[in-house]
Amino acid sequence: MSRHNRGAQTGVLALLAAAGLVAVSYRALSRRNFQRHPGDSAPGRTARQTRFGDFAVTGKTITINRPRTELFAYWRDFSNLAGFMENIVSIQPTGEDRTVWTIKAPGGQTVDVETEIVEERDGELIAWRSVEGSEIEAEGKVFFRDASADRGTEVEAIVAYKPPAGEVGRWIGKLFGREPGVQGRRELKRFKMLMETGEIADACYHAQS
């Protein structure tokens, strides 16, 4: 599916997607530790360890009171995402499964990241990663699952990224690193607002404020 070497890099999300995987591999290493630390059911990204090799990982789950297929379809049309992701300037398709994301950077600058879809299951999952040579090496997955008791859909988004060196790296580190998950949680909440209410909450009472 991918033209890229899927060696160490591919490992990041695959490793983390399974719940408690950090604990599981730990367990394999040491019987004694296993007795003291039985693996729990929490997603790996909620572990107290927040860096996985060179990669930082953030991920959030949100429940949206709309049908799974509707949410998937809206997300799959990537041009919609700029409507609720505040740091995205534009999203341009550049070929089958390929997209260029233009992201706001400090000082009025922007950064382009080209991604390709590496896995897609209709109504359930979209996984993407940056193509070779990208300024930011990143991969992500969004899962859509039916929530229990007609509560709608659980949407889980996970992003793993390797900040580059230099100015952009420092900025990325600032954006994601200091408050891991804050940005992602905000994006998902805006997505939820848009899907559930048709608008995004805004406390301004006049256009200039």
Add this chain to the structure above:
Amino acid sequence: MRALTWHGHHDVRVDTVPDPEIINPRDAIIKVTATAICGSDLHLYDGVIPGMMPGDILGHEFMGEVVETGPKSTLEKGQKVVVPFTISCGSCYFCQKQQYSACDNSNPVDAQDLSEPLYGHAMSALFGYSHLTGGYAGGQSEYVRVPFSDVGPIVVPDHVEDEKVLFLSDILPTGWMAAENADIEPGDTVAVWGCGPVGLFAIQSALLMGAKQVIGIDHHPHRLELARSLGAKIVDFSRTHVGEALMEMSGGIGPDAVIDAVGMEAHGFAPDNVIEVVKQKVGVAADRGHALREALITCRKGGRVSVPGVYGGFLDKFPLGAMMQKGLQLRTGQTHVQKYTKPLLEKILNGEIDTTFLISHRLPLEQGPEGYKNFHDNQNEWTKVVLRPE
């Protein structure tokens, strides 16, 4: 337009600010005809609620005329509406369970970041009540932007006077929900701490729900008089041992249900209060909770505790042991106003409930700061202030 704005501790002013505009499709703009100062506005006035910014427009109890509608609003220009103080989307899981004050979608995401560390979750946005609850401009102003105008505002008949329906915006539903949370059964004794607006409406509601006797507790003679006029028995805590009195007045059982309509600003000179005043002054911001402690200790075994009073932070010496050992049930929360507006409007229109007795002072909006000062300093005489933009 002119609007009453917050500038700091005991500093509110009427300023000229930009007119509100339609921002989102479901918005409406309301021309305010009447707005009230709420007891909980005094928490802002006292500076004990975090997340206020100078210039914030206050006011969460207001009504008026629809003057502009967004494309998805269901209101029509010219309609007379009362607006709930909770801003709720109507379509999230919580709104669909009628838990409107838990709405997921009205509090902007950056404001949600403020309350999540404090409360674990963000609640619905509220009008004019700090950036913890969204930072929306309030209704103590000439005009106000009302989000989700297809869900919140209730249209009232043109011929009904403002003052008869204004309190549907907060304190009447809040008093009603407080009584509902007390699960009143016929024959019950219900004790209500605080004969302010919410306490008085809780008394009125508890009697309508079939309580045998309702006992109002306060120390302001005029407020106690109002409670009595509604049919309550009264206890003046400045001259009576409340706990002993309630035991004697309930046949040695204790009240079946207790309602704390005071919240974190409990007055009185019990030792726990004095300590907490000191803490508030030094900025620890522990809530003062004498009324709640007393209510828990006095409540009968297996009884119900209802807390409409506002708390914002942490409470020291919460008598959890009494609660657990006696098997008390506690229910609280910001009011799910939208759930109650329709049935309560009916009760007003058919004469079952009158709320106008509460209003002690009527002022033009321009004299709002005076209203705050007097409502704060002279709680006995100033029971409720209604402001009207001119």
